[in-house]
Amino acid sequence: VIHLTHLWSVVVIAATLAAVALRRRLGGRAAANPVLLASASVLLAILVANVSRAHFTQGTRPLRNLLAPATVALAVPLAHQLRNGGRRARRDALAAALGGFFVAALAGLIGALAGRDVAVTMATKSVTTAVGVPIVAAADGPVELAAAAIVVTGVVTAVIGSAVLRRVSALVRAGERNARAENPRARAVAMGTTGHAIATAEVLRRTPEHGGAAVLALIVNGITTALWLPFVLRLLR
Amino acid sequence: MLGLGLILGASTAGRLVSKTFDLPIGGAPLGLILLTAVLLRWPALHRLVKLPAAGLTASLGLLFVPFVVDVRFRWNIVADHWLAIACAIAVSSVVGLTVTATLVDRLEPSAPQAEADQ
Numbered sequence: 001v002i003h004l005t006h007l008w009s010v011v012v013i014a015a016t017l018a019a020v021a022l023r024r025r026l027g028g029r030a031a032a033n034p035v036l037l038a039s040a041s042v043l044l045a046i047l048v049a050n051v052s053r054a055h056f057t058q059g060t061r062p063l064r065n066l067l068a069p070a071t072v073a074l075a076v077p078l079a080h081q082l083r084n085g086g087r088r089a090r091r092d093a094l095a096a097a098l099g100g101f102f103v104a105a106l107a108g109l110i111g112a113l114a115g116r117d118v119a120v121t122m123a124t125k126s127v128t129t130a131v132g133v134p135i136v137a138a139a140d141g142p143v144e145l146a147a148a149a150i151v152v153t154g155v156v157t158a159v160i161g162s163a164v165l166r167r168v169s170a171l172v173r174a175g176e177r178n179a180r181a182e183n184p185r186a187r188a189v190a191m192g193t194t195g196h197a198i199a200t201a202e203v204l205r206r207t208p209e210h211g212g213a214a215v216l217a218l219i220v221n222g223i224t225t226a227l228w229l230p231f232v233l234r235l236l237r
Numbered sequence: 238m239l240g241l242g243l244i245l246g247a248s249t250a251g252r253l254v255s256k257t258f259d260l261p262i263g264g265a266p267l268g269l270i271l272l273t274a275v276l277l278r279w280p281a282l283h284r285l286v287k288l289p290a291a292g293l294t295a296s297l298g299l300l301f302v303p304f305v306v307d308v309r310f311r312w313n314i315v316a317d318h319w320l321a322i323a324c325a326i327a328v329s330s331v332v333g334l335t336v337t338a339t340l341v342d343r344l345e346p347s348a349p350q351a352e353a354d355q
Contacts, residue, residue, distance in 0.1 A: 008303075016299045035298045039305040046309060053310045060303035067300045069293055071265040072248040075272035076290035082277065091344045099337030107329035114321035117314060122325040126333065129301050134255075134263025144311035147304035149322065157330050168335050186341035194333040197297050217337075223266050230261030 157195025
C-alpha cells in the first residue's frame, strides 16, 4: 500500500478552489461561502471514504500548522490601521471590544441552557478559529464543535449582516426626529466583531474601503476575548 | 524571507510563552500582540512583512476547513444540542451586530446626533 501522507491537504485545497469557483458561478452570493461549501464536501468525502480521525489529522497537518502563523500575520493590517486610523481607529477598537464582550456573554448564556460544553463553545464562537479553539481547549471543552460553530457564525453574519443593520438603522431613523445617516463603517466594525474573518472577507468584497475597520474589529475582539474569557471559564469550572 | 522569519518567530514566541506559563491563552493571539507591538515600534519593518503576511492571511479561510471537518468526530454533541446551538448563534449574531454598530455610532463625536443636540 502506498501511503499518500498529505493527500487530505490536497483534497481540502481542491475543494476550496472548487467552492470559490462555484460561488463566482452563482453570482457571488454570501450564502455560497467557500469555507462552508468546502467543509461540507470534505466532510462528505471522509464519510464516504470512511477515513479515521488519526489519518485525517495526519493528512491535513501542513494546513493545520499554518493556522497560527496566518493568524499572527493579521498583526500587519492591525498595525497599519492603528498607525493611520488615529482616534477613529481607537474608538472603533473600543466598540469592537465592548460589542465582542456582549456577544460572547449573550451566546454563552443561551448555550448554558444545553450545559457547560455548549456554553463554552458558544461564548467563543465570534472569535477567529486560531484564537477561539485554544480557549475552548484550555477549558476542556469540545474543540471540534468550537471550530464548526465559529465558521457557521461567520457565514450567518456574512449573510444576514447588511440586511439586519439596514433594518435596524431604518427603525432608529423612524423613531428619531432628526434623521441619522447610515454609517457603513459602523456596519463593517459590527460584522468584523460578530463574524470574525469570514464576515470580514465579505466586507472586503462588498465595500473594500471599509475593510480596514472590519479587520481591526476582528483582531481587537479576538485579542480582548482571548484575554478575559479564559479566566471567566476557569472560575466557572 | 526575513519577513516570513519575523512572523514565524512571533508565532513561536507566542507559543513558547503560552506553554511555559501554562496560560489558557493560545500562542496565536500572544504572537499577534507581539508582532503588532514590534511593527508599531519599528514601522520600517512593515515593508518586510507585508508580502508574506498578505499571502498567509489570504488563505486564512482555507486553513479553517480541516478544523471544521473535525466536527464529524464529535457529531453526538451537535445531534443532542442543535436547537440551543442554533438559537445561540442566531440570537447573539443579530443582537451583537446591532449593539456593536450602535456603539460605533454613539462613540462618534461628529455624529448627526451631536449636531442635533446643539
